[in-house]
Amino acid sequence: IRKILKDINLHAGSLESYASLFNIILKIKPNEVYHLAAQSYVGYSFEDEFSTLNININGTHYLLSAVKEFADSKIKFYFAGSSEMFGKVKSVPQNEDTVFNPRSSYGISKVTGFHLTKNYREAYKLHASNGILFNHESPRRGFEFVTRKISHAVARIKNGSKEKLKLGNMKAKRDWGHAKDFVEAMWLMLQRDNPGDYVVGTGEEHSVDEFAKKAFGHVGLNYKDHIVIDQKLIRPAEVDTLLADSSKAKKILNWEPKVSFDDLVIDMVENDLKNINLV
Ligand code: F7E
Numbered sequence: 001i002r003k004i005l006k007d008i009n010l011h012a013g014s015l016e017s018y019a020s021l022f023n024i025i026l027k028i029k030p031n032e033v034y035h036l037a038a039q040s041y042v043g044y045s046f047e048d049e050f051s052t053l054n055i056n057i058n059g060t061h062y063l064l065s066a067v068k069e070f071a072d073s074k075i076k077f078y079f080a081g082s083s084e085m086f087g088k089v090k091s092v093p094q095n096e097d098t099v100f101n102p103r104s105s106y107g108i109s110k111v112t113g114f115h116l117t118k119n120y121r122e123a124y125k126l127h128a129s130n131g132i133l134f135n136h137e138s139p140r141r142g143f144e145f146v147t148r149k150i151s152h153a154v155a156r157i158k159n160g161s162k163e164k165l166k167l168g169n170m171k172a173k174r175d176w177g178h179a180k181d182f183v184e185a186m187w188l189m190l191q192r193d194n195p196g197d198y199v200v201g202t203g204e205e206h207s208v209d210e211f212a213k214k215a216f217g218h219v220g221l222n223y224k225d226h227i228v229i230d231q232k233l234i235r236p237a238e239v240d241t242l243l244a245d246s247s248k249a250k251k252i253l254n255w256e257p258k259v260s261f262d263d264l265v266i267d268m269v270e271n272d273l274k275n276i277n278l279v
Contacts, residue, residue, distance in 0.1 A: 015059025022066040029070070032190050034078045035063050041144050042084060042106045046236055049105035056109030057116075064120045064128065076127040076190040079117040082110045083134040083175065083201065083242045093245035095199050096132070103237040114197075121195050129189040131182075134201030134244045137264060138179040139271035146208055147176065147268060150215050155272035157226055158219045165226055168233030170209040173241040175201040178259035178267070188253040201244020202257045214265045219273070 001008075011028065013020035015037050025033075038056045039045065045052040060079065067075050086094045087103035102108045114130050121128040141148035146167070153165040177200075185200045216223035249255045259267070 015055050015062065018062040018066065021062050022069065025066050025070055025075070029073055030075055032076045032078070033063070033067055034080075034186060034190075035060060036080045038080070038109070039106070041142070042104050042239075043144065043233075043235060045104045045106035045109075052105045053109050056106070057112045060113040060116055064116055064126070067128075068120060068124050068126060071124065071126070074127065076195070077117070077120075077129070078186050078190055079113055079128065079130050080110075080186075081114045081117075081130045081132040081197075082107070083132060083244065084239060085111045085114060085132060086242060087239055088237075089239075089241060092241070093203065093243040094132075095245040096197050096248055103239050104235075107239075118197070127190075127195045129192075129195040130197040131186050131189060132197065132199045133182055133185075134175040134177065134199075134242055136177050136179040136182040137268065139268055140179070141268070147211060147265075148272075150208075150212050151265070151268035152272045153226070154215045154219055154221070154269050155276045157216075157221065158273065159276050164228045165212075166228055166230035166233060167208065167212070168230065168235065169238055170212065170227075170229070171207055171240070172238060173205045173207045173243075175203070175205050175242050175244045176211070176261060176264060177202040177257050178264045181257040181259055185249055185253060185255045188249075188255055192253070196252070198249045198253065199244050199246050200249050200255070201242075201246055202261070203244055203246060204261060205241065205243045206261055211265060214262065215269050218266055218269050 011024045013024045039052045067077050084107035085100045087101040087107050090099045090101055100111045102111055117128045117130050120126045137147045212223045
């Protein structure tokens with residue numbers, strides 16, 4: 001965010017402190033609140049489920065409660081729900097009516113956040129919406145997530161590194177979209193007169209294997225020569241497949257993803273190739 005720092009104001013606060021969240025809202029009186037903060041790495045949630053649940057559930061509750069104190073200000077609230085709420089999916093593709101069946105403490109925390117947001121909307125009449133967003137990636141993605149882990153390894157290996165890239169379950173399928181498209185959907189939700197819940201995804205699924213093949217292929221490498229499977233990276237309870245049915249977002253928000261899977265992979269690899277010497 002270095003490039004935009006001059007245009008924004010940052011305020012320090014913590015999801016673990018109700019007082020800090022309340023004070024920020026008191027100070028800036030926002031029109032819109034986008035609650036994206038969380039322990040968001042599913043892999044880590046298996047190692048420390050207590051922190052994941054505490055931070056994600058209480059943090060969401062604190063923020064909703066603080067927003068409620070300023071009900072007269074008509075603050076619009078967005079909660080970042082997640083396709084991980086569908087977990088071991090009960091039907092394909094998943095839409096707003098699909099039953100939640102989370103497979104990790106992260107998924108459980110997001111289901112709870114979803115219900116808290118809905119309850120504040122119904123009980124206290126907040127303009128509070130849930131986005132149930134499928135995986136959204138970009139060159140800003142953290143290095144622990146599989147897409148960035150791959151794109152950055154491609155850049156290192158292309159630049160001469162002799163390492164092997166260790167991955168877990170390459171058969172897992174995700175509905176991967178570009179974060180810039182998904183942020184537009186979040187914003188559109190808060191421009192509506194009425195709040196609601198929306199599934200946001202591309203409607204296309206690809207495996208980790210396909211992502212890796214395309215990313216290495218983009219620089220003329222065969223991914224099979226550079227990847228080894230590390231059993232330690234296989235999750236104790238995996239989400240095998242996720243595929244979005246975003247018809248509601250398309251119809252009501254007039255939202256459509258613009259970036260294709262191929263262009264997403266290329267954007268991430270090209271960015272890492274460009275910046276490889278700066279890391
Ligand atoms: O894993 C498999 C892994 O960690 C994707 C978060 O933004 O999206 C994200 O959650 C898949 C899984 O993302 C490695 O087992 C294989 O099946 O990139 P990920 P995620 O768990 O799908 C949802 C919507 C969120 O809400 C989350 O906050 O890739 N996989 N090998 C691997 N995953 C990782 N991280 N590292 C590997 O080496």
